[in-house]
Amino acid sequence: xxxxxxxxxTTTWSWDQQVAKGEAGEEWDGVRNYQxxxxxxxxxRGDQGFFYHSQKDxxxxxxxxxxxxxxxxxxxxxxxxxCVDIKALRAMPKPVYLDQIKVREDLSDMVLVKNSxxxxxxxxxxxxxxxxxxxxx
DNA sequence: GCCAACGTTGGC
DNA sequence: GCCAACGTTGGC
Numbered sequence: 001x002x003x004x005x006x007x008x009x010t011t012t013w014s015w016d017q018q019v020a021k022g023e024a025g026e027e028w029d030g031v032r033n034y035q036x037x038x039x040x041x042x043x044x045r046g047d048q049g050f051f052y053h054s055q056k057d058x059x060x061x062x063x064x065x066x067x068x069x070x071x072x073x074x075x076x077x078x079x080x081x082x083c084v085d086i087k088a089l090r091a092m093p094k095p096v097y098l099d100q101i102k103v104r105e106d107l108s109d110m111v112l113v114k115n116s117x118x119x120x121x122x123x124x125x126x127x128x129x130x131x132x133x134x135x136x137x
Numbered sequence: 138g139c140c141a142a143c144g145t146t147g148g149c
Numbered sequence: 150g151c152c153a154a155c156g157t158t159g160g161c
Binding site: 035 | 143
Binding site for chain 1: 159
């Protein structure tokens with residue numbers, strides 16, 4: 001199983017909105033970046049990911065699961081863009097802030113730190129474990 | 138609100 | 150196919 005990180009601005013799509021979708025989940029649509037799209041194409045059903053709030057909050061707030069693999073993005077007719085569906089699994093008992101991540105030597109290779117603009121990104125199993133631990137899981 | 142970093146677009 | 154110009158993202 002692979003691990004990922006999904007980034008969203010609270011005002012566009014928040015964790016609360018994701019949770020409200022329940023088991024049905026929701027498309028991770030609106031991505032218009034090739035790198036991010038390519039990562040979504042690699043995702044398999046059952047993969048897990050972090051849900052990160054960018055801009056104002058800058059924190060990992062919860063865990064999500066991929067429930068549908070890449071398919072056309074319903075918000076555009078442009079066949080280039082695809083997306084996956086994800087559902088909320090659980091909230092982090094303690095949110096993990098970007099500040100906490102940035103000071104850690106063992107997380108300095110995270111894409112979140114090195115390429116902050118990429119909205120969908122891979123997370124290594126080691127990074128996943130460390131952050132789950134920091135979040136009280 | 139600013140600006141650095143990055144990605145995309147389009148003229149040549 | 151290069152690269153300047155431009156737009157967007159997101160941390161600060």
